[in-house]
Amino acid sequence: MTYRRQDVGVFKVISLEGSWRDMGRAYGESMRQELLDFYRLGVEEHLMGQLGRSQEDLKALGGGFFRCYPHRFKEFVRGMAEGSGMELWRHLALGALEVAAVESLVGHCSCVAAWGEYTGGGPLVVGRNYDYLPRFKDYGRFINALCLRPADGSVPVCIVGYIGTFYVTTALNGAGLFLELNNGMPSGGDLWYQNRIPNTLSLLSFLLDSSSLEEMEAHFLSVRAAFASVVTVCDEDLARCYEWPVFDVKSSPVVRPGLLVATNHFTNPNWGLPEPRDERSWYSVTRRNNLINLADNLKGGIDEDVMREILDTRIEDLGATSDYTVYQVVGSPKNRRLWLKVPHLTGWTRLDLAEHLGV
Template structure:
C-alpha cells in the first residue's frame, strides 16, 4: 500500500481501572546486573535526502500474507519461544532498510512526481527561522466525522477526537484512521520480511501482549475491527509495532522556576531505530474522552498504538517514557501488564502530580524505563524497573530536569552506564544541561524548541534517530509537534479538544 503523509491526533473518552496491579517486591537488586547493550555513539548528518528516498520505497503489495505467517507461527510457551521473544528486541534495522531499498524500483512515476512536488512546496514554505510555527490546530477546525469521532487534517498533521465507550471509540478510530493503519500494516510487512525466521518471534510478542491487554482496550480493538477492515489480531500486531521493531532512544528537558521565562515548559526528542524513519508521516496525537468519567487524555505516538509513551491529561499532568535498559536491562520474572499500558491507565486517573508518586510506589512494571512527569509547577523523574522505583530528578538544581537513557540515582546497584551502551546518553544529557544553564531564566516554548533542535555536534541532543519532537506547556495544555523530514513546528491546542 502506498504511504500517505499522515500524522494523527486522536481524542478518546474512557475510564481505565485495573485492579490487582501493585506491591513493590523484595528482590535482591544486586542479583539483577544488567547485560551491556551494544549501541554505537550517535552521530548526526544531513539525512533529509536519504529519508525522502526511503520514504517512497514501500511496496504496494498487501501484507496479509505476512500476517498469515505470523498467525501460523503459533505461540507455544516453550523455552524456544521465550528465547525468540528476547531476541526480537534486537531486530536488524539494516535488513529492513535493505529490503526497503530493493523495493524502490517498484515505485511508479506518478508517485515520484508527487513527492518531488511535495518536497518543492515544503522548501518554498520553509521560513528562515528554524522554529517557525507554520500552522495551528484546534477543535474548531473542519474535519472528517464518523459517529461521535472527528479527524482534523492540516498538512501532514492529523488530530482525531474520539468520544464514547471503548468500543464506540474503537469504531470511530478504525473508520477515521483506516488509511494510516494500512501504512503501519505495510511497514510491519517489510520489517517481518526483512527478518526472515523472526515471524514466530513476532507472534510470541503479540500473543504475550494479547494476554496482557485489559478488557477495555480489547473492546477498543473489537470496535476498530468493525470499521477498519482489520481483524482484532491484526490490530494487536499493529499495536505491537514498537515492541517488534526495536528499542527507543530518547531525551527530555523540563524547565521551571528560575530556569523558565514564565510557565513550566517541556522539550522532548523521540528517537527510534533507523527503519522507523519510514513512519515519520504516521504519528498520532490521541486524546481520549472517557464516557465513564475518567479524565480526558491526549497521547502522542505511532498510529495504532493504544497506550502511552507521551501523554497529557485535562488536568495538565504530563508524562513521557525513556528507555532505561542501558542501566537495568532486566525483565519481570512474572507476567505483568506492559508498562506503556499502565502509563496509559495512570493518565486517566491522575488529577494532581502527587498521584504519580502513588502510582509508581504501587505499580510494578514489566521492563526498565525512565518516566518523566510534570504539572504546571514542577517536574519529577521516576527510574522504574521490575525490581523497584527511585527518583532521579534530585541530581539537578530545582527548576531543571534532564533525562536520556540511563539512571542517575546513585542508590541503584546497577553497572555504571557509558556513552557506548546508552546511545551517547551521557553526552546528550550533559549537552542539554549546559544549554539550559546557558539560557537560565529565558526558557519558554520557543527557546525550548531551539534547545532540543540542536544536534549532538552542535552541543545538543538531536540526532539521526530523532523521529519527532515535542514541546509542551502543561498550564495552557498546548503542545507543539515537529516531524523530522516532514512537518515543521505545528501548534496544537489540546485544551480545545479536551473541552469539545
C-alpha cells in the same frame, strides 16, 4: 459517541468521546485507509518482507501483549478491528511493531523540563526527543494525536504516537499532566516480564486515573514495571522523574531547582550504580550533560520557542538530537498545547488540545 478529525500539517488530531468499544470502532472506521497503509508499510514490507518475521510469529508476539491488556483497552482495540475491517491479529501486529522491529537493543530518548528561575517565572515547558531505529523516520506521516474522552469518568488523555498503536510513550491529559517514557535498560537491566502489564499501558492507566502529581506518584509506588524505564511527569509548575526498573522505583533528583533532565540512565545515588559509559548507554551521559549546559546557558528565558531551539540542537553541536531522533515534542501543560516535529519531514507544528481534552 462523538468523533472529530483535524488535519494539522502532516499530523492528524483525532478526538473521540464515548465508551471504549465505541471509541475504538469510530477510530478504526475513520482511519481505515491510514491503518491499512501503515500495516502494509510497517508490518508486511518491513517486518515480514525485510526482517523475515512470519505471520505466526507476529500473531504470537501481539497476542502475548494483548493477553495482559486491561479490559477497557482490549475493548478499544477490539472496536478498532470492527471499525477498520482488519483482522484483530493484524491490529495486534501493528501494535507490536516497535518491539518486533528491534534487531539489537535500541533506546535513546531525552527529556528536559524547565520551570521557576529557568523560565523567568513563566509556566513550565518540557521537551522530549523520541529516538528509535532510523527506519521509523519513514513512518513520520503516520503519527497522530489521539484524544480520548471516555464515558466512564476517566480523565481525558491525548496520546502522541503511531496510528493504530494503542499505548503511551508521550501523552498529555486533561488535568494538565504531561508524561514521557525513556528506555532505562542501561541502568535497570534488560529483563522483560511478559506476564506483567506493559509499562506503556500502565502509564496510560496512570494518566486516565490521575489529576495531580501526587496521584501519579501513588501509581508508580503501587505498580511493578514490566521492563526498566525512566519516566518524566510534569504539571504546569513542577517536573518529576521516576527511575523504574522491574523490582523497585525511585525518584530522580532535579539537576537544580527549576531544571530536570532525563535520558537513559539512573541518576539517583541511592541505587549505588556507577555512571555508565557512553558507548554502552547510547551516549546517555553526554546527551544529559549537553542538555544541562544548554539549559544553564539559557536560564531565565526558556519558553516554548527556546525549548524548540534546544531540541533542534544536534549532539555534535552539543545538544541531544541525532540521526536516531524520529520525532520530537515540546509541551506546555498549563496551556494544554503540544508542538510536534519529525526531522527531515516537517517543521514544528502547533497543536492546541484544550478543546479536544474538554478543558
